[in-house]
Amino acid sequence: MKKQLLISVLTLAIISCKSEPKEKAIDVQVQETTIGNHIAALASDDFLGRMPFTEGETKTVNYLKEEFIKLGVQPGNGTSFFQEVPLVEITGTPSEKMTISGGKTPIVLDYLDDFVALTQRIVPNVALNDSELVFAGYGIVAPEYGWNDYEGIDWKGKTAVVLINDPGFRSGDNQLFKGDAMTYYGRWTYKYEEAARQGAAGILIIHETEPASYGWNVVQSSWSGAKMNLESSAPQTDVQGWISMESAQQLFENSSLEDKNYNTLARQKNFKPIALGLKASVQITNTIKKDVSKNVVALIPGTDQKDEYIIYSAHWDHLGVGRPVKNDSIYNGAVDNASGTACLLAIAEAYKKMPPTKRSIVFIAVTAEEQGLLGSAFYAENPIYDPKKSVANINMDALASPGPMKDLTITGFGHSEMDAYAKTAADQQGRYIIPDPDAEKGYFFRSDHFNFAKIGIPALYASGSHEDFEYGVDYVKKMKEDYQKNKYHQPADEYIPGETALSGIQFDAQLLFHVGLQLANETKFPKWYDSSEFKAARDK
Known part of the structure; x- marks a missing residue:
């Protein structure tokens, strides 16, 4: 709390400033026209949205290389302007429906409208076949906070259903994690990683616009089509996905969860995972492509401290x-x-x-x-x-x-x-x-x-x-x-x-x-x- 008060005081102190911009006299200006010309080129339809492994990448990295050469900037990776980045592209095609059985009434979720699903496993097909759904709160294991949302369950074959962000968000408690400031535990990347470390077969993140900071339309565009990964020996779940808030509410209403106020439940420090009495089924067919993308690296050498x-x-x-x-x-x-x-x-x-x-x-x-x-x-x-x-x-x-x-x-x-x-x-x-x-x-x-x-x-x-x-x-x-x-x-x-x-x-x-x-x-x-x-x- 003292640290936050100090930051607040500092912020208030530095906000009082002159109301007109002033630029200290300098010899060199970053050119607005240069910025505009490059944005116009890179964001043009000719660059096809600059997706790695596509013609758009080829055009983009060559454009950057040529522009650095025009400036007289040296290659930044030995004699090359490129650092090769081996990636695996997986284009997953999920089944059009995800079925949820075992509840009061069967639930059928529609792809893109209600859920997205993908995998990072480099195999032709993956599936959840009647995978038991377990509510795992925020999907966090954080020893420094005395927190374990996965404790007490053998996760083999099960799918974790988790909330986005972390327990501090909108809790009103600045001592709970970091209050409203998201920790890495709140990121979807962490949640995927932790579910895999726990041995779960799948993970479904419940989307909510405010704690995610983007709408369902972003989930639709960002988690469909071709997705890329670095090759890794780290564990992976079979299926990673998101479900819409409306779908999550339908799921909880049909579950065996007695207290439907799942947000409040998940914020409790003694929270333990809760079996929902539901089973999920969905399949994904993969097209796999291994290729090399490129970082573009350029260098302007220094003088007496050039290393x-x-x-x-x-x-x-x-x-x-x-x-x-x-x-x-x-x-x-x-x-x-x-x-x-x-x-x-x-x-x-x-x-x-x-x-x-x-x-x-x-x-x-x-x-x-x-x-x-x-x-x-x-x-x-x-x-x-x-x-x-x-x-x-x-x-x-x-x-x-x-x-x-x-x-x-x-x-x-x-x-x-x-x-x-x-x-x-x-x-x-x-x-x-x-x-x-x-x-x-x-x-x-x-x-x-x-x-x-x-x-x-x-x-x-x-x-x-x-x-x-x-x-x-x-x-x-x-x-x-x-x-x-x-x-x-x-x-x-x-x-x-x-x-x-x-x-x-x-x-x-x-x-x-x-x-x-x-x-x-x-x-x-x-x-x-x-x-x-x-x-x-x-x-x-």
Whole structure:
């Protein structure tokens, strides 16, 4: 509680600032026109939604390579601009129906309308055949919180039904996990991993828009069609899936669960899994393809500290060509993440206009972020640059605002001294910094900086997303809500010349350029705070 009060006081203190943007006199500007030109190209229909393993990937990675060559930036992986990332693509075709038997009345769920199902197992067919459904609360095993939602049951052959997010969300108790701020235990990736570690045959996550932070339409688009994974020896469930809130309510009503208030039950520290007296059946037929995708890596060598590295990152991929929405099937991904990739190139251009920095600057456009941060995960397991010598990561993902923003919102605020570097750069622009006000949505775990942090590299993931200098707070809030509802992971995320605002993106890119520039001419390494779970990885 004291820590949260301290952060609140700090936030209030730094919010009081001048109401007009001011830019410290500098010699080099990140060019707005450069950003716009690259977004227009990368988000065009010609790039087919930039899906790995497709013509869209070939066009994208070659485009990035050629643009780095034009800038005079060196290959970042020896003599190559590419780091090969072996992936397995599984295109699963589930049965049109999932049947639930054993209750008061039979339940039949329709694919996409009521459920999605997939598998990471590299086999032609998987199935749940009358798999016993067990409510496993939030699907969490967290010894540090004294929490085990799987305890006391042999999970072989069973399917866990779990809630999204973690017990702290909307509990009103800041001491329960991290209150409204999502922990990694709240992410769907963790829930899949834990169910597999427990030996379950399947897992079904109950979708709810607020704790998930996206609607069912995003589940439909993100968990259908071809999905990719790194080859791994880690255990996997046979079936992973989601069910809609309406389907979950129908399921619980037909179950043997006496107390239907399952959300309250799951928040109790002494919660134990509850057999629902129901059995689920669904089949998935897989088409399997193994191929190699590419991270694009470029380097600007430093001078006297050239073996120390500042790493800028952005993911180049999106969802490709998929389920049509309003007669449009190309998921262009203008905001997510042509914007960040464009800024990667524009910042590289800015560095090339000035004398070399003491430390080297690395630019990594990673693949398969939309498939589960796979490109950055592969890099973290196979780093080109020694993590001990990697000073910091500055990640750019989904930059969008109507104009220059008063705020700089830091996702993961309070983890490292990168906060202080961000504040210095924000002060130069007449901005204030705030922690992510939507920490319950788990954005810290939803982009590539997370994988850099996991291997001990202090990471900054920040952009203006709260208060516009001209339009204020409410306008930005409405814009974000519209994007989440109508454009996020939808074909409508397009670049519209003359309408897509670029000045705010440039303002953020300029700030991130300044942060990297300061780091690149220092001798110190930013530190993780003692309270951060990532400090141990750096200390190793």
